[in-house]
Structure formats: C-alpha cells, structure tokens
Amino acid sequence: MEYRSQRIAHWYFRIALVLFVLQVMMGLWLAYNYTFTVPQEIVDVFPFATARAIHTNLLVLWMLLGFMGGTYYIVPEETGSEVYSPNLAWLQLIALVATGVIAIIGFLFGWTKGRPLLEIPPPLNYVVVIGALIFLFNIGMTMFKAKRWTVIQGVLLGGLVFLALLYLFGIPFYKNEVIDWYYWWWVIHLWVEGAWELVTGAIMAFVLLKLTGVERRVVEKWLYVEIGLFLFTGIAGTGHHYYWIGAPKYWLWIGGVFSALEPLPILLMVIDTMHHVKHRQTQIINPHTWTLAVGCAIFHFIGAGIWGFAHTLPQINYYTHGSQVTVSHGHLAFFGAYALLNLTVFYFAIPKLKGIEVYQPTRAKLGFWTMCSAMMLMGLTFGIAGVLQSYLERVLGMGYMTAQGHMRLWMGITLVLGVFFLAGVVVTVFDLLFMKPAVRRAE
Amino acid sequence: MTKKAAFWIFLFGTLSSAALFLVLTWDMHRQVDVLSRADKLSDTVIAGKKSFEKHNCNDCHTILGFGGYYAPDLTRVVQRVGEDGVRYRIKHPELAFAASVRKMPQQHIPAAEIENLLAFFSWVGEIDNGDWPPQDSKKRLTRGEKRLVAMAGVSPGAAVFKSKGCMNCHALGGSGGSFGPALDTVGRTLSTEQIGQYIKEPKSVNPQALMPPQTDLTDRELEEVAKFLGNLK
Incomplete structure (x- = not known):
C-alpha cells in the first residue's frame, strides 16, 4: 500500500465478503425449496420469490462493493495521488450498505418493485443512483486533479x-x-x-x-x-x-x-x-494470487463463453430459454467472471493493506479448490436438470410439475454440492478477513 | 500491432456495434405496437401489470421466459389453464396446490385485482413472440386435449362418457353439447362419489337439476364414468 486513502478499500472488501456468505446461504435455501416440500404456512410468509430477490440482490451488492473497493485501491496507484475525498468514499459506502439492508428487510415485508433482479423500489433506487454519482464524482475528481491518464x-x-x-x-x-x-x-x-x-x-x-x-x-x-x-x-x-x-x-x-x-x-x-x-x-511472491488470476480467466471462459454459447443460438434457445439451463449458465458465469475476479483483487490487495508481504496460502487454497470444484459440479447438475426440463416440458409437452419431478433428484444433488460450496466460501472469507503471514519453517 | 492500432480496433468495434444496436432499437419502437397489439393495452391490463409486480409474481414464475424458474411460465397461462383456472389458482392456491410438492403463497388478492391480472395475462398471451414457449405452441394439441386422448385410450370411464351419449348435452375440451354445463373441471366442485350419485339420481344432489336419471348404465359403467369425471380438475 502506497497511499493512505487506499485503506478505504479494505472496508468495501470486508462488507462485500460478509454479504457473499449471506448470498450463498440464501442460495442453499432456494435449492432446499426445489428439493423438499415447504409447507403452505411458511410459503405464505416467506415465499421462494422473496428468497430469490435476496439471493440476487446480495450478489449485485457485494460484487459492486468489490468493484468499488477495487477502484479505490487501484486509482491512487494509477494516478499517483490520494483519493479526492475519503469522506465521500465513506459516505457512499454507508449509503449503499444502508440501502441494501433496508431493501432486504423491505423484501421480507413485501416492499418490492417486482422486477426480477431490479427489485429495489423507489425511492431507495434513487439512493443507489446518488451513491453511484458520489462514487463517480470522487473517482473522476481524483483522476482529473492528478492529470495523469x-x-x-x-x-x-x-x-x-x-x-x-x-x-x-x-x-x-x-x-x-x-x-x-x-x-x-x-x-x-x-x-x-x-x-x-x-x-x-x-x-x-x-x-x-x-x-x-x-x-x-x-x-x-x-x-x-x-x-x-x-x-x-x-x-x-x-x-x-x-x-x-x-x-x-x-x-x-x-x-x-x-x-x-x-x-x-x-x-x-x-x-x-x-x-x-x-x-x-x-x-512470484504469492503463488496463490496467480492461481486465482489464471483460474478466473479460465472459469470465465467456461462459464460465460462456452456455457453461454451452448444455448445462445435461436434453434436451441427456443427449447432451453427460461429453464434450469439458464440457471446453470448464470451460476458458472457469475462465479467464474465476477466472483473470482473480486477474489483475485481481494487476495492481491488485502495482504498489502494489512502489510503482509507473503501470506499463508493453506486455507486460501482449500477454500479456492472447494469452491471451484463444487461450483463446476453445480453447473453440471443444474445443467442436467435443465436439459431434462427442456426435453420433457418443452419437447415432449409434459406438464410443468411432472417434468420438475424428474429433475428433483438433480436439484437435491445441487443442494448437497451447495453445502460444499458454502464451506469453501466460509473458509475463503475467513482467510481473507483474518489473513495470516506465511510461517517460515525452520530447517 | 501497435497500441494505436489496438485503440482503433476498440473504437471501431464499440461504435459499429452501438450504432447497429441503436438503429435497431429505434426500429423496434416502430414495430412493437403491432407485434404486441399495443392498441389493446387497456387501463385494466396496465393495472394488472402493476399488480403482477406488486405481488412479486415474477420472482417465482417466468413470463416471456424471464424471471424465477420455480413455477410455470405465464406467457400463455390463460390459453393453457383457462380464465377460471387462473382465478382458482390465485384465489385458493392452498387448495389448488394442496397435493403439489411445490406451493404458491396465499396473498389474499381481491377479486377485482384478480380480474386485472387476468386481463394482463390475456394481453401477454396475444403477443407475437415467435410461438414461444414450445409447450404451449398452437401447432400442438393442448395439454387438455392430450390428457383426454390419453384417458380415452386407457380409461374405461372416458369410453363410457363418449359412447353413452353424455356428450349430447355436455362438452369436454370444447366439443360436445351445450345444453348441460361443460364438465372440464367438474372434479373441482364435486367428488367422485357425488358425481356417481348425481348421475344415478340428479335431484338428490341438486334439486334444480334438469338432467334425467341415467338408469341404463350398469353399476360398473357408473363407477368408471364417475371416476373419470371426478379426476377432471
């Protein structure tokens, strides 16, 4: 860390990490809903729709916080100057996190805009806009004042x-x-x-x-x-x-x-x-950070590139559109492209923010490989469920719930894999929050 | 390749794609009124859309294929289950899905609002969207028709229903007589036992019934046809 104001990034990262864990926990509840019958009394007060809104909004929120934190870390080094106003960066962080918390509590009470992924209702979404404007102003002014492009x-x-x-x-x-x-x-x-x-x-x-x-x-x-x-x-x-x-x-x-x-x-x-x-x-000082960077590129290609391509042609998409095939692609792509990118940034920046030159990679590796294997397998099980759905419901014309019955086993396996994924996430997040310097073994 | 050449690749790639996209967006606005039958976009339909969003329906159900994948797509829901089918499911999800492994929340939506939702679904169902979803394509037999075909093949009750003249007065799947009520969903209001009793002695179940007692049916035929009708829900 070369600039004092880079410190702000650390809090963006910390909050993002906590939200990441909550997002995955909510994901497990969604998989549970697909596998087991949730009684009517619970569905009436906490329907799948609310849980899904929380799962997806937490995703967007933690990733945006990660990007913003990453930006506050990078921009001082690129411009060779301190952030224009650290206070505005704090204000913006508080505004966004408060909006997120209020929105999620609101969802629980049915306060929603009702558009998938964009559920945050007015006037809360205006606060998001204001937060974004403060952020852009702060970053823009930092670059403008530094005059180094x-x-x-x-x-x-x-x-x-x-x-x-x-x-x-x-x-x-x-x-x-x-x-x-x-x-x-x-x-x-x-x-x-x-x-x-x-x-x-x-x-x-x-x-x-x-x-x-x-x-x-x-x-x-x-x-x-x-x-x-x-x-x-x-x-x-x-x-x-x-x-x-x-x-x-x-x-x-x-x-x-x-x-x-x-x-x-x-x-x-x-x-x-x-x-x-x-x-x-x-x-190479921290080999694990390299693993993450390369892993991110490869997983990005598999999840977004190959999986996206697999169902993007209209002739195929006619049958797979809006099925679990989309879910499979969504999970692999978001994890590969954006979750791993954020984790790469975290593993690059957090040691520097903590003044650790070489970090102990044991937990980091365990977390990374658990997450990657579990997510890859989840991509496959969602995918199998999706192909079944496309064929049974869309090609054969079987009733929606009858087709879902045949997919249930695969959603159940996804739930089990999800538990492993959560374990990987918890290990990774714990490691990032409480990072330790490498122990040099005495010969 | 120099950095300058790379910059031009970036600029050309971005601007050409953006220009194409914006021109087509303009053209979409020109065509969308016809494709979506925007002239039928009444206040009721718009109120229905608002209600659809208020109750967050879209995070369980897809519509035009987008949204949650937890419940059936609603693009052609009116065509698929009928207006009464939609009303029943929204009004009494706890009954409609009592036997289902997946439930729908009871949101206590007032009857007037349900009518708005119906108007919205009916309007969406008419959008010219490339005949998606495939399972509801008009090029296929409807689910109800298929069910009847399957039942006629395997169910003695359907054979009785067709061969003993029931269809002179009653309709199923849109074909048959109109003197008596259509029986597509008769199993929702009457149990198999009540239907059996009704066929034998209509006035014992409904004093106003106009239907004559069906005395020429054997006990076995009566039992089969009641079972068949009792399952039409």
Whole structure:
C-alpha cells in the first residue's frame, strides 16, 4: 500500500465478503425449496420469490462493493495521488450498505418493485443512483486533479460511468411488457456483458501489470483489443435476449451471429493472461494470487463463453430459454467472471493493506479448490436438470410439475454440492478477513 | 500491432456495434405496437401489470421466459389453464396446490385485482413472440386435449362418457353439447362419489337439476364414468 486513502478499500472488501456468505446461504435455501416440500404456512410468509430477490440482490451488492473497493485501491496507484475525498468514499459506502439492508428487510415485508433482479423500489433506487454519482464524482475528481491518464483508469472510469447510466433504464414503469423487458436487458445484459466486462478488463490488467511486471504498453494494448471485442460482440449480442419477447424477427439473426462471437474476447483474455504470466519480469511472491488470476480467466471462459454459447443460438434457445439451463449458465458465469475476479483483487490487495508481504496460502487454497470444484459440479447438475426440463416440458409437452419431478433428484444433488460450496466460501472469507503471514519453517 | 492500432480496433468495434444496436432499437419502437397489439393495452391490463409486480409474481414464475424458474411460465397461462383456472389458482392456491410438492403463497388478492391480472395475462398471451414457449405452441394439441386422448385410450370411464351419449348435452375440451354445463373441471366442485350419485339420481344432489336419471348404465359403467369425471380438475 502506497497511499493512505487506499485503506478505504479494505472496508468495501470486508462488507462485500460478509454479504457473499449471506448470498450463498440464501442460495442453499432456494435449492432446499426445489428439493423438499415447504409447507403452505411458511410459503405464505416467506415465499421462494422473496428468497430469490435476496439471493440476487446480495450478489449485485457485494460484487459492486468489490468493484468499488477495487477502484479505490487501484486509482491512487494509477494516478499517483490520494483519493479526492475519503469522506465521500465513506459516505457512499454507508449509503449503499444502508440501502441494501433496508431493501432486504423491505423484501421480507413485501416492499418490492417486482422486477426480477431490479427489485429495489423507489425511492431507495434513487439512493443507489446518488451513491453511484458520489462514487463517480470522487473517482473522476481524483483522476482529473492528478492529470495523469492511463488506459487502465480510462477504461475503468468508462466502465463505471456506463454501469451507472444503464441502471437508469431499469427505473421507470413501462406499460408495455415487451418494452419493459427490452430495457430490462439494457441493465442486466449490458451490465454483465458490457460495463462489468470493462471494469473487469481494467482491474485484471492492473493486477497482471503489478503481478507480472510486464511492460505497461503491452498490457494496455491487449486491454484495448479485448474491450473492443467485448463491446463489439456484447452490445449487439443483447439481441439473444430478444428472440421470444415480441421484438422484430431480425433479432434472431443479430443475436445469434453476435453472441456466437462472444466467447472470442474471453478466449483472448485467457491467452493474454497466460502470455503475461509466461513473460513475467518479476518473481512470484504469492503463488496463490496467480492461481486465482489464471483460474478466473479460465472459469470465465467456461462459464460465460462456452456455457453461454451452448444455448445462445435461436434453434436451441427456443427449447432451453427460461429453464434450469439458464440457471446453470448464470451460476458458472457469475462465479467464474465476477466472483473470482473480486477474489483475485481481494487476495492481491488485502495482504498489502494489512502489510503482509507473503501470506499463508493453506486455507486460501482449500477454500479456492472447494469452491471451484463444487461450483463446476453445480453447473453440471443444474445443467442436467435443465436439459431434462427442456426435453420433457418443452419437447415432449409434459406438464410443468411432472417434468420438475424428474429433475428433483438433480436439484437435491445441487443442494448437497451447495453445502460444499458454502464451506469453501466460509473458509475463503475467513482467510481473507483474518489473513495470516506465511510461517517460515525452520530447517 | 501497435497500441494505436489496438485503440482503433476498440473504437471501431464499440461504435459499429452501438450504432447497429441503436438503429435497431429505434426500429423496434416502430414495430412493437403491432407485434404486441399495443392498441389493446387497456387501463385494466396496465393495472394488472402493476399488480403482477406488486405481488412479486415474477420472482417465482417466468413470463416471456424471464424471471424465477420455480413455477410455470405465464406467457400463455390463460390459453393453457383457462380464465377460471387462473382465478382458482390465485384465489385458493392452498387448495389448488394442496397435493403439489411445490406451493404458491396465499396473498389474499381481491377479486377485482384478480380480474386485472387476468386481463394482463390475456394481453401477454396475444403477443407475437415467435410461438414461444414450445409447450404451449398452437401447432400442438393442448395439454387438455392430450390428457383426454390419453384417458380415452386407457380409461374405461372416458369410453363410457363418449359412447353413452353424455356428450349430447355436455362438452369436454370444447366439443360436445351445450345444453348441460361443460364438465372440464367438474372434479373441482364435486367428488367422485357425488358425481356417481348425481348421475344415478340428479335431484338428490341438486334439486334444480334438469338432467334425467341415467338408469341404463350398469353399476360398473357408473363407477368408471364417475371416476373419470371426478379426476377432471
């Protein structure tokens, strides 16, 4: 840690980690709902819908806090200056966390906007906007005052502005359900396959730059190509969500062609990461942080690239749309692309924030491999359930619940795997919160 | 490749895709009124959409394939289970899903609001969306028709129902007479035993009944047809 104001990042990380654990616990309850019968009396007061809203909103909240913390860590080093106003950073953290807590308590009492993933109702969502504006102002002013512009901070700021702007499309009430979904995807798709990818690209480039000591010129060149491809395929690729919503038919073509190309930038990211690691100029100090960075790139490619591609063509999507196949893809992609990215940043920054040069990697490794194996297997079991659903319900025309009955075994296995995943998460989070320096064994 | 070339790749990639996307978004707005039959988007439909959101239905059910995957898709729900079917499920989920392994919350939604929801679902059901979902495609027999076909093949009760002239007065799955009530969901209001009694002596169950007692049925035939009708829920 070179700058005092980087310290703020630590609290963003800590809160994000706690929310991560809560998110996964809620996920287990959802899997329980799929496997066992929850009695009517409980369903009446705490339905699946409420639990799902909590599960997904915690996901968004912890990941955004991770990104913001990461940004507060990176920007001082990139600009070579302190954060413009640490107080604003604190204010923004408190505002966002308070909004999150109030929103989740609100969900329990049925206070919701009722749009999946965007359940936070007005006026709370305006607080989110204000929080985002404070954040952008703070980061923008830091960069502006420092007058030192790098490609990494440019992409980071660009991604964050884009992220905040897109959120606005989820705020109005649309009378027409078709238009509603059309703009809902401007938030959801253009976040995860646009704005978040920019933030990820920038953060990953920064971490690789610091870890490998590869020339900045090379890292930034790759970054341009990657985000160019991400946005080229990702923006028009939004079309793969417009196949069956009542939008014009040409979206089948646009969505199909552009999203078939979507794995390319992710593949490039894998190659680029491997390339930097191979041509590193510095010694490996914390091997586990490297494992995370490479693991993130590979899991990102599997979950978002391959799994996304698998059901993006209209001919396939006609049968898999809105089934557990989507759930399988969603879990692998979010974990691979964004959970592992955040963890990479945490394992890179937290030792420095704590003044630990070399950390003890035992717990970290245990947590990482448990999480990765459990999530990979969960991707498969969700996937099997999804293929069953597509075939039984959509192809054969079996009744919804009859088809679900055949999938129940696989949802049950997912529940068991989920327990292992939670264990991996708890170990990882504990390790990050209470990190220990490596013990040097006496010879 | 130089950093400058990389910058141009970024700029061209982003702007070309964004331009295409924005032009098509404009065109979507031009076409959406026809595709979604926006002229039928009445105040009741809009009130129904608000109610749909207020009760967070969309975090268990998908609609147009988006939302929670915990409960059936609602895009063609009116076509699939009928208006009465939708009303019954919203009004009495604890009864409708009493035997189901998965329950739906009882949200005490007033009757007027249920009608708004119905208007909303009916409107969504008419959107021209590429014939999705496949299970409700009109190119297929409906679930009810399939069920009848399957039952006629295996159930003696259905054979009795068809061959003994019941359909001269009563309809099933839209075909049959209209003198008596349609019997598609008769099992919801009457038990198998009551139906058997009704067929034998209608006035003993409903004093106003116009139906003549069916005396020419054998005991076995009576038992089978009552079992068949009692299962139509």
